[in-house]
Amino acid sequence: MAKRDYYEVLGVGRDASEGEIKASYRKQALKYHPDRNPDNSEAEARFKECSEAYEVLSDPQKKSQYDRFGHSALEGNFGSGGFQWSDFTHATDFEDVFGDFFGSIFGGGGGRRRQRGPSGPPRGRDLKIAVSLTLEEIARGVEKKISLTRQQPCSTCDGSGAAQGSKRKACDTCGGMGQVQQVSRSFFGQSVTVAACPTCSGEGQIVTDPCRDCRGEGTVRESAAISVKIPPGVAAGNYVPLRGQGDAGQRGGAAGDCLVFIEEQEHEHFVRDGNDILYRLPVSVSQAALGDDVEVPTLLGKVRMKVPEGTQSGRMFRLGGKGIPDVEGRGVGDQLVEVAVWTPTRLSAQERGLFDELERLHQDRVKSEGKSFFERMREVFRD
Ligand SMILES: [Zn+2]
Ligand SMILES: [Zn+2]
Structure with a gap:
């Protein structure tokens, strides 16, 4: 069987950092660990394969040999039977992953x-x-x-x-x-x-x-x-x-x-940042200009939030305590709501007329007042 490329095995790019390689290996090892895949010889083979890849890519010297000459450069590193568990030098680095694995394959702990x-x-x-x-x-x-x-x-x-x-x-x-x-x-x-x-x-x-x-x-x-x-x-x-x-x-x-x-699923609306939750709220040009009372989803259900008159795109609002509770009981995170103004496309004749009219009324105000827009962008509204 042809050997797979070590980078491909670990699912990382050739320019991956040491930390990325380690993190990726840890993930794979957990996924294919025999404890989690009982009597699954394919998972066992994958477990060994990714361990071999990590053994090589975590060692600067072996890695550089492999980068230059591929698998053939490493033939002398492992015995005639290829990579064996006795060649693996990182068991103690990943004790949380390996647990008693080495005790059980080598017999008697x-x-x-x-x-x-x-x-x-x-x-x-x-x-x-x-x-x-x-x-x-x-x-x-x-x-x-x-x-x-x-x-x-x-x-x-x-x-x-x-x-x-x-x-x-x-x-x-x-x-x-x-x-x-x-x-x-x-x-x-x-x-x-x-x-x-x-x-x-x-x-x-x-x-x-x-x-x-x-x-x-x-x-x-x-x-x-x-x-x-x-x-x-x-x-x-x-x-x-x-x-x-x-x-x-x-x-x-x-x-x-x-x-x-614990594994965390991606969310369709929210991004987690520590105990805070980031949410981007789309509003129309007129809602941003006139202000509105809008409904915002949070992890604990919908809440109403006021978008004040004259809200600029990018303005951040903080919904206190609507984030994730601290795991050690020290408070609760917030939900940060970033207003994103939606610019309409595919305008009807009527819309086009209205925007034309607005444009005439605005004239040079974008230039004169727009400067302070950037300064206000990160302004935080506390409720
Ligand atoms: Zn019995
Ligand atoms: Zn005895």
Whole structure:
């Protein structure tokens, strides 16, 4: 299979900055993470592909080789099998994305659990899921129902992993300690290291007669519906942790957490700027000149707003407290309304006549009075 261009894989241009490359990779990795795409080999391949692209494009030296000579320049960088997870040097930079991923692909959580005594059954993995919210939902706060698949305790064996009528027993290799000593001799003498027991993976106990439904794991993959309360004021990239709602741990281990990441939907009228909301209000030339009482949409419903007589295009009005509440409870943003004067097109004969007449009446006023227009443009009206 031909390799795709790394920039294309990450969806960035060749002139993308370091920060853009990083942000784009993070987004892709979250999207294709195996936790969010269980049993989807295509997503897994994409996950690896974008990680490889990031590994190269985040390293100035590899990037410049790649920029000049393409994929062939990097053949020597990764082993004969191409890019492997062991080539990936950024796992700790993206701990929030990878979670326990490396623990699970390399088996047994690497060096994380190395205390004395048996480690007991492993804790379940954290899950990461995304919810996409409208600005209205963000302004009010919302409770969302989410369906997901996760490891849940096996009901046949009650999560123990042992077949009915049997029990787990202490591991013979380590005598239930979960650890074994390894003695190695070298030119420098003898050294003793303590490692997790290879037979029981450090748990101290083994299942001799595994439950058939879960093959001794104590967990089975099932779909679940959970609900999450999202407070007002959240922003894209924030997450709500649901403790103990991740994968159940094998053989009775503690459950991981479920991290619900917030995504923000684009809005047809509004643009968010921190806790403020920007809105552009179209008015006609005559409304701007004569003034009007108009209806303005806000995130919390429609409100009436006065456009004063002689309002210039670009004038900004502030609707206090009509924005988004601060996520930490420190006040509420405003809605900023920018007046945009609509110039009519495709005039009828009657309209043309009226504008002609106005033009004669205005004569040189645009020149003499227009100057101060720019100074007033950013004037803020407080209600
Ligand atoms: Zn079972
Ligand atoms: Zn053991």
